[in-house]
Amino acid sequence: MTGYAVSARDVSVRFGDTRAVDEVSLEFAAGEIHGLLGRNGSGKTTLLSTFAALRRPAAGRVLVDGEDPFENERVMEGVCLIRESGDVLELAKIPENLRYFANARPTWDADFADELVDAFELDRRKPVNRLSRGQQSAFGAVVGLASRAPLTVFDEVYLGMDAPSRYRFYDLLLADYVEHPRTIILSSHLISEVERLFAGVAILEEGRVLLAEDADTLRSRGTAVTGPSAAVDTATAGLTVLSTRELGRTKQVTVYGDLDEAALAAARAADLEIDAVPVQDLFVHLTNREPS
Template identity: 40%
Template structure:
């Protein structure tokens, strides 16, 4: 599946949720779609899934518009943080409906995941705790085997152990059968090692797109005396600086080896920290 985004814009009255966003996704990977609340992530995912229309611009999948396109929608599964299922349906009915909708549905995986998360298939959605409802969303998303699978904060209410199991199963299933997985989360440090490519949206605009490994190896936190760090970072892009007791730490676009060669201490920057500082930087 190939996703092409050209000048995609979504406007609500005078506010842009998406502001002329353009990029393409050409291969199966696990993509981290990051940004602060209100950045435009959910709007983008809903347009991609064919749930809403853009104001202008276009998004196409294999050169087709997903909106009101039954053939394409069968290839896309969007699991949001809540309200994914009708409240009066039982878990058994939810799984039955989705198994008929997605031609790639894996019934064995669905049964296995129901057992792993300890769900009662007779229970109705309206009786589920928040964590159980999230578990049901995860089961549907993974079992759909949809060529484009989108998770938008899918684990609200799940404890740390249940989330970790989800990440493990997601990676196992991805390794068995590659697909485009778009994952939006605020718990970035928990899942950042899963990401193969990272996209950061701020104020409706795509401010960064980079392979995760490249991003990890091209930025570092450099620490030394103020004079040393200022001299080292003079001609480099600096995200942030902190001073304390005559010492400075700067988040710099450089390789760790460069800083170490100058006698400075250098450490990798967690993806979550990078996202925070990039979205704080007005000139990002």
């Protein structure tokens, strides 16, 4: 399988007295698309910077393709981190940027890069810093996709794009991933838009791992049960309740955990509506800091 595997083992990163990342242990399998989720300040960008060797952990160890990436030329040639801030030559025009990345990245596909520039309707005559905010984000996406790096990381790179451009990016990413598999990590607040891409999901909360598991497994853990209040209460008794909504005599309870076949059958026999819960809704409930 192509792509670099990534391993974080008890990784901590400090800024003064603050631990931005606190004893994080995660595994990202090679050749899959992973989601790294978390609220603002959860440590996502800091952790990703250790994968790209932009920051060395204060404690613990990061391994990319089985090796420490820090000052490791072989590994870093195969790692491409694109952040919201750009990570391109802002004062240079698009053609100069493309030539620079072609020389810097052994897996660079120049023809694909040109196709992507056209797909996002970017003006080659302008320096990158003269493009609109959304166009700058799109160009970051171009660089990340055309790099075809064995480890490609997109850290909120698509936030500046309008909706059509974001969906174009998702479609292009998935289509190219199918043709050229590699390890891709997506960090995003737009979870509802990108969750369909994920094979695995990790959630950080205040610098620690809240959960890390297969995306389908995570989806299966969330269930919304809707119907008459008494019947819903009976069906969800003893389960972990994430949220409750009531409208008159109707109640909806979102639970986290496995409902076995017997429980599901009993709920359906009571004419209760059983629905899956999107990853974004699970994320909101699991990271809710408000007192219950």
